[in-house]
Amino acid sequence: MAPGVAELPYFGLALGEMFGGLFCIWSEREYVKKLEQNNGRIVPENRLPPMIVGAIMFPIGLLWFCWTGYYHASIHWIVPTISGLFTGFGLMGIFIPSLNYIVDSYLLFAASAVAANTFLRSAFGGAFPLFASFMFKSMHTNWAGLLLGLFSIVLILCPIGFVKFGKRLRQKSKYAFDLN
Template identity: 90%
Template structure:
């Protein structure tokens, strides 16, 4: 749906929804539950009410975007109008088998994830950041509800710091698209995937700063004002978006024809991290305390800064050795 010049902005819109939703939802849900005239069931009722129009709009207004199917539909329309039943699209003759369905939709994404160094390393970084997003859903209540003794609902308002940081991160990525498009035009429209990565380095540096800031100031809640750990969200939110968006664009630019399988493999690993991190977050923060848990995670995120730097230097060489990636230089 989107070419190289517009895909970056489209991914920003997608990522803003993915990342800002979990940050805005907690304080809304806590206030709903705390309202005696609503209660916990309304957290599901409201989601259902908001989602219901999609059930109607998707079948009525969504149109096909896969070009082989568009040609099949066009050929069908021409046959109907002209009565010439000899007109066919190439995809009319194609019949998918169960083995091909398994290969293209199930086995290939997993195979690519664990055999493609570019995809595996970027996905680990991407998955770590995504897992941290959901870890904050546990860490923030520990700091603000248990530490600062804020009431449920109010204790979730500091998520606004993260949300605002994510907005800044998204705007930064949109602004960075100008430099990418300029390099794309200078290269006569040929894609250089590594040109997606410089903004990722900025996000990779901002994220551990915000993480360490949050965990260490939040630990000393008796002497540090609550606004201090709240403001750390400007850096962590910025870092989340600054890492996630360029990495996703980099995967698409690297694999192009196999981008759907690459993104599927990335999503498989990313969703696993998103589901696993909240399971150990409470034990980790309470056993190690907020400061030392934050130090461990912060140091790990600092090490991962080497990921985009390494791909800027060695990405082209890795793509040339890949079975799925395209070297268009």
């Protein structure tokens, strides 16, 4: 594949991230409605519906890309590029609501909670390249991508679990914010 064509999927990813960011901004209206219905009382789980949408979109884009990008000789470049729309949308749809959830959950300690999140995200971001190149070389793009895609499908349960059990988890924390 020509170098210029190989970079085109980044356009789909960037456009998907813009759409995901716009979706999160649009979803804020629903959050404000719920906040008003609750007399201004913050319920962090009300931040999570866009995250569930993002968690569903991300594996769609990831699996689409890993299988269409692998057969670049027989599949037009636009097909994996379009998959970037879903992947980018999913990334922003997960990232923004997760930070909002952390801030709403730990109001007084939000900076520390976000710093801990950033530390863990950076640690994983630094550690994964140490083995990811070996994984992709031995399993090839399609199978390594399938493994990551299936793992991301399992992780769809995380925001759903926080919607269901988040209040109970926060009640066990001495740092979580609670109006009760």
